[in-house]
Amino acid sequence: MKLISSKATLWSAWILLSLLLAGYLGYQMVEAKQKPDFLIGEASHGHYQIEMACESCHTDPFGGKELIHDACLNCHQEELAAVDDSHPIKKFTDPRNADRVAILDARNCVTCHNEHQLEQTRAMGVTLADDFCFRCHQEIAEDRPSHQGMEFDSCASAGCHNYHDNKALYEDFLLKHQDEVATNTAATLPESTLSKRLPRKLALALSDANGETVDLKINRAWAASDHASAGVNCTDCHQPDNAKSWQQNPGLEACESCHKDENKGFLAGKHGMRLAAELPAISPAQARLDFHQEADDHQLNCNSCHDPHQPDLQQAAVESCLNCHDDQHSRQYKDSPHAQLWQKELAGESTAATGVSCASCHMPREQKKIAGEVQVMVQHNQNLNLRPNEKMIRSVCMNCHSLAFSIDALADPKLVSNNFNGKPGKHIASIEMAVDREHKK
């Protein structure tokens, strides 16, 4: 009798525990915002920030590859279109490529970018072997004799070709820029037209704080700021039109009401992508790069780099970055020729927009023609031109350097690591190949 009772207790406990476990997992799968127990493997460098926001990619718990593919495009389609993607999906949906698709299904992002396989993930988030170009272009030497004997794992790793973005690497572009001077010392970077774009009002008096007691120090800082001269007063951020009460700590939406493009870029990049996925803001402690230990708990939002009461773009362009980032490239910045130019500009020893800050390269000023007028905006997605680094050639390097110098410099990992202190130790012969072919025409 005692034995039966003991067995019944064990069975009951087992059933109870099973139900509890099923309930816990079921709740996490269906209801919980974060689902750590369902994470099947660490995500790649591009997605680990949002790996706990499963729905960002797995938009339906019962969805297949197609849904994940749609989720990829949801975030990346715009940038692929902007760079004239060399291998767009639409090229592979044509049945004439059925044999190629059977070898490599280029209709789906996940064929090459398979997530949660961190150990197999290569620099560009690719989980295939580096010689994947071989699968379709094995006869390239017939079209391009200069490529005879080249290894297929060097196509996309030697500064010559990329699978998606070849905006700075196509043959006619190489020819067009074949005779440039390595460094144009008189060059300047584009200057932001932000102040022209935003509605300009008259400067305000210090008294516009809607009756709130305001720290005098904050008041003084604001009075000297661009916000004050643009007529952005206390209530514009702390009590916008639709808010009933004073908000002590306005969120992103307050900034976004004027800085829409900047906010969009911020949310698309690593600094803001967790916020875009409705996760708490990222902090250096959660990231995979090297950061200053004292910055570990720093949470990334607009105010991290821009003090709203004293928006200082020079501070935001270097010091704000270096307050957190402590990798080799960042540490070497202050000894670099770029930093010397920046210091000269700050000291008033050179003309405006001749200095090169962290932001000059990682948050470049982009020119866009809007309603017939050229507008220059700061791209706040600091990831947009990061990988492959040839993305920087047109948006950044060629403002001051030749195409040849830019390609060589970016192809030299040592030079990148020491923050371009010196000359490229590598040479990529792509321009010579293009010129040679042109002459043989």
Place this chain on the structure above:
Amino acid sequence: MTKKMVLKKVVLASTLAATAVAMSGCMESEAKAPGIDPKIYTDSLFSVMKADRTNYTKLIIQRLGPKGAGSIKPDEHWTDVDNGAPLPAQMFRAGAEAVAEMTSDFTYSLQSTWPINSQNAPRTNMEKEGLEYIVANPGKNFYGEESLGDTTYFTAVYPDVAVAAPCADCHNEHKDSPRTDFKIGDVMGGVVIRVPLS
């Protein structure tokens, strides 16, 4: 009413009834047909494509380009040129790619035995056969069926003729062109339209 009249009415009514039955049979057999003939379908699609392509060449490129108002610059790398406009062949491909994003009920592409971009050379046996046929038989189209992957397609190939001097000149002068003696009226390539049958 005479007996003769009654007989006439009966014959007429019978005839009408028989005609109605016969007509309904016809209608039925038409309703059971698999739909529009693929040849008529692809011919119709091609006529729209050809009309749009010719109109783009004449109404936009020739009128607004360097030989007209000079307000646009047709260029192979048109996205990198101020006021750049896609060349007619690129515009045609852009249409094919946009359609591919909207439907898989048909696909089309512009191909040539002498392509500037080798990716636009014929790939399947039927494409090769079709392009050879339209070059050897000016003014005629090519039709056939082929299996690609696990699907059978009705494949039609239509001649793509040089309608303006710049078409031939540009291909003749391009460093990647395998042929340099095109002239107006030549078949430079073909439009391949595919419709899945199974």
